[in-house]
Amino acid sequence: MTGVIKQLAILGSTGSIGQQTLEVVRAFPHRFRVIGLAAGRNVDLLARQINEFRPRLVYFQDGKSVQELADIKYAFLPPEDIASHPEVDTVVIATSGKSGLLPLMAAVKAGKEIALANKESLVAAGEVIIREAGLSKARILPIDSEHSAIWQCLKGEDQKPVRLVLTASGGPFLHYSKARLSKVTVEQALKHPSWRMGRKVTVDSATLMNKGLEVIEAHWLFDMPFESIKVLTHPQSIVHSLVEFVDGSVKAQLGCPDMRLPIQYALSYPERLPNPHLDRLNWDVMSNLTFGKVDPDVFPCLSLAIEAGKKGGTYPTVLCAADEVAVGLFLSRRLKFTDIARLVEQVLERHQMVTCPDLDDIMSADGWSREMASRFVSGDSPC
Numbered sequence: 001m002t003g004v005i006k007q008l009a010i011l012g013s014t015g016s017i018g019q020q021t022l023e024v025v026r027a028f029p030h031r032f033r034v035i036g037l038a039a040g041r042n043v044d045l046l047a048r049q050i051n052e053f054r055p056r057l058v059y060f061q062d063g064k065s066v067q068e069l070a071d072i073k074y075a076f077l078p079p080e081d082i083a084s085h086p087e088v089d090t091v092v093i094a095t096s097g098k099s100g101l102l103p104l105m106a107a108v109k110a111g112k113e114i115a116l117a118n119k120e121s122l123v124a125a126g127e128v129i130i131r132e133a134g135l136s137k138a139r140i141l142p143i144d145s146e147h148s149a150i151w152q153c154l155k156g157e158d159q160k161p162v163r164l165v166l167t168a169s170g171g172p173f174l175h176y177s178k179a180r181l182s183k184v185t186v187e188q189a190l191k192h193p194s195w196r197m198g199r200k201v202t203v204d205s206a207t208l209m210n211k212g213l214e215v216i217e218a219h220w221l222f223d224m225p226f227e228s229i230k231v232l233t234h235p236q237s238i239v240h241s242l243v244e245f246v247d248g249s250v251k252a253q254l255g256c257p258d259m260r261l262p263i264q265y266a267l268s269y270p271e272r273l274p275n276p277h278l279d280r281l282n283w284d285v286m287s288n289l290t291f292g293k294v295d296p297d298v299f300p301c302l303s304l305a306i307e308a309g310k311k312g313g314t315y316p317t318v319l320c321a322a323d324e325v326a327v328g329l330f331l332s333r334r335l336k337f338t339d340i341a342r343l344v345e346q347v348l349e350r351h352q353m354v355t356c357p358d359l360d361d362i363m364s365a366d367g368w369s370r371e372m373a374s375r376f377v378s379g380d381s382p383c
Contacts, residue, residue, distance in 0.1 A: 004031075005030070005031060005032065005033050006031060006032050006033070006089050006090055006267065007033050007035045007087055007088055007089040007090070008021075008025065008032055008033065008034050008035060008036075008088070008089070008090050008091075008092060008267070009034075009035055009036030009037075009038070009057065009082050009083060009085065009088040009090070009091045009092065010022065010034060010036070010037055010038070010092045010094060011036075011038040011059075011079050011082065011083065011091065011092065011093050011094060011095055011100065011103050012038065012039065012040075012092075012093070012094035012095035012096070012099075012100070012117075012118075013037040013038065013039050013046065013049055013094070014039040014040065014042040014045045014046055014049070015039075015040075015094055015095065015096065015198050016196060016197050016198045016201075016259075017092075017094035017117045017143065017197075017198070017259060017263070018039070018092070018094040020196075020259050020260050020263055021092050021094060021115075021263050021267075022034075022049065022053070023260055023277070024260055024263050024264045024267060024275070025053070025267075027264075027275050027276075027277055028268075028273060028275075031268070031273070032267060034053040034054075034055050035055055035056055035057060035085070035087050035088050036055050036056070036057035036058070036059075036077075036082040036085065036088060037049055037050060037053065037055045037057070037058055037059075038058070038059035038060070038079045038082055038095075038103075039059070039060050039061070040060070040061045040099075041060070041061050043060055043069055046058075046060055046069060047069040050069055050072060050074065051071055051072065054072050055074060056074055056075060056087070057074065057075050057077050057081075057082045057085060057087075057088075058074040058075070058076055058077070059076065059077055059078060059079050059082060079099075079102070079103040079106075080102050080103050080105075080106035081106070082103070083103040083104070083106045083107040083110070083112065084106040084107060084109065084110035084112070088112065089112070089113060090112065090113045090114070090115055090267065091103070091107040091112050091113070091114050091115070092115045092117070092143075092263075092266075092267075093107070093114060093115070093116050093117060093118045093121065094117045094118065094143075095118050096118060096120065096198055096200045096201060097118075097120050097200060097320075097324045098120065098121075098124070098320070098321065098324065098366060099118075100118030100120065100121040101118075101120075101121040101124060101125060101362075104116070104118065104121045104122075104129065105125070105128070105129065105132065105359065107138065108129055108132045108133050108136060108138040108140075109132055109136055109138075110136070110138070111136040111137050111138045112138055112139075113138070113139045113141065114138060114139065114140045114141065115141050115143050115263070115266040115267060116140050116141065116142055116143055116144075117143040117144065117263075119144060119210075119213045119214060119217045120213065120320045120324070122140075122216075122217050122220055122221070123213050123216045123217055123309075123316045123317075123319070123320050124316055124317040124320045124321070124362060124366065125317065125357075125359065125362045126216065126217070126219070126220035126316070127220075127312070127356070127357065128357065128358060128359055128362060129220070130220050140221065141266040141269055142217075142221060142262070142266065143259070143262050143263055143266050144214060144217070144262065145240045145241075145255075145257075145259065145261075145262045146166045146167065146214050146218070146240055146241045147214065147217060147218060147221055147222075147241070148240070148253075148261075148262035148265055148266065149239075149240035149241035149252075149253035149262075150164055150218065150221075150222060150241045150243055150253075151221075152253045152265070153241070153242075153243040153251040153252070153253055154222070154243060157245070159245065159246060160223075161222075161224075161228075161243045161244055161245050161246075162228060162244055162245060162246050163228050163229070163230060163243075163244040164218055164222065164224055164228065164229045164230070164241065164242075164243055164244075165229075165230045165231075165232055165241060165242040165243070165244065166211060166214055166215065166218065166229065166230070166231050166232075166241055167231075167232055167233070167234035167237075167239055167240060167241060167242070167291070168205075168208060168211045168231055168232070168233050168234065168294065169192070169193065169194045169205070169233070169234065169235055169236075169237045169257075170208075170233045170234075170235050170294075171189075171192060171193070171205045171206040171207075171208070172188060172189065172191050172192060172193055172206055173188075173189075173206055174233060174235055176298065177298070178297065178298055178338070181298065181337055181338050182336060182337070182338045184206075184336075184337035184338075186330065186331055186333060189202065189203050189206045189330070189337060190202050190203070192205055192206070193235070194235075194237035194257040196259070197259075199331060200324070200327050200328075200331075203327045203330060203331065203340075204301075204323070204327065206337075207299065207301040207337070207340055207341065208294065208299040208301050208302040209301035209302070209304075209305055209323055209340070209341075209344075211231050211294075211302055211305075212301055212302045212303075212304065212305020212306055212309075213305055213320070215229050215231065215302075215305065215306050215309060216305060216306075216308075216309035216316055219309060226306060226309055226310050231294055231302065232291045232292065232293065232294075233291065233292040233293070233294055234289070234290065234291050234292075235290065236288075236289055236290065237257040238254050238255070238256075238257070238281065238286075238289055239252050239253070239254050239289060239291075240252075240253050240254070240255060240262075241253060254281065255281065256278070256279045256280070256281060258278060258279060260275075260277070260278055261278055264278070300341040300345070301323075301340065301341045301344065304319065304341060304344055304345055304348065305319055308348060311353065312353075312355070313353040313354050313355045313356070313357060314351070314353055314354045314357050314361060314362065314365035315348065315351065315353055317357070317362050317365040317366050317369065318347060318348055318351045318365055318366075318368070318369040319344060319348060319369075320366075320369075321365070321366045321367075321369035321370045321373070322343060322344045322347040322348065322369045322370075322372070322373040323340070323344050324370075325343075325369075325370055325373035325374055326339070326340040326343040326344055326373060327340060329343075343373055344373075347369055347372045347373050350372060351365070351368075351369070
């Protein structure tokens, strides 16, 4: 691998994960070359990225025609075409929500190496994606710090683990009561104590829905039953996951709470590259590492997600879509923080599951869930 330049396509390049991915690329210009960039409506930032990294393939939302956003020529292509383009070696799926699903499927069918940060796609369509990846030999490399930690702990092990433990910082409201949570503001929810993330995933982290989605994601990535996946709070965000083996041994991966580390590992795998821009743990000043149980009454989103994952079929699809709508309503100040879980629960209760869904079933369930959840806006509230 040494000396090989990896050709990257970064979908969601103007978001938090996308920007941090480009920071890693800047640190290793001799190892990574950006072939494609795709973004939403932040065209000013995208234009600066195009001028700096000079990709040949570009997409931005609502592009009516091939427009020159920057000083170089590029081909304007849909994200699915960028993700499956023959010049691309590795696709970084750094979007949030539903927008990552079709590009992920295109990359999987093309047999690409996929650095995946969009957990909703794998949660909503895990059965379909994993089946297609088995056929095409596509390789999904996790960017989420928790799944990257598990992946690293499993390296070199021949026997399957007996338990996976995902850690949760608990977000800004770890020690809040239910009554206090009902008064949470958007500004409070967006102040995560440890991580630098986008708005949607930051709110999901505050409700612990994000951790529930990660449990479902771990189920698919590591072929583990839900009963063998546990969640513990860990406010220091130093231990990113733990893996327990049959003899009682436990491996843990530790590191500073910096998404650039799992991003870099996914891009450079199987190598580890020295990056002077990444902080190191200072053991001389490390005081303590604490762990605790999650209170399901205070954080019901975690239980909702795990139960949807256990039911399977189209339930996880409906969970993701309803949560995306609910978080959007909260961010626009039309829904209370504690009503996010209530809205998602009511939508799940009304769903008629499709077992063994195909992609059409997934898309249909997604649309149904969004429509049902959106009725809250029109006054027909399921809460």
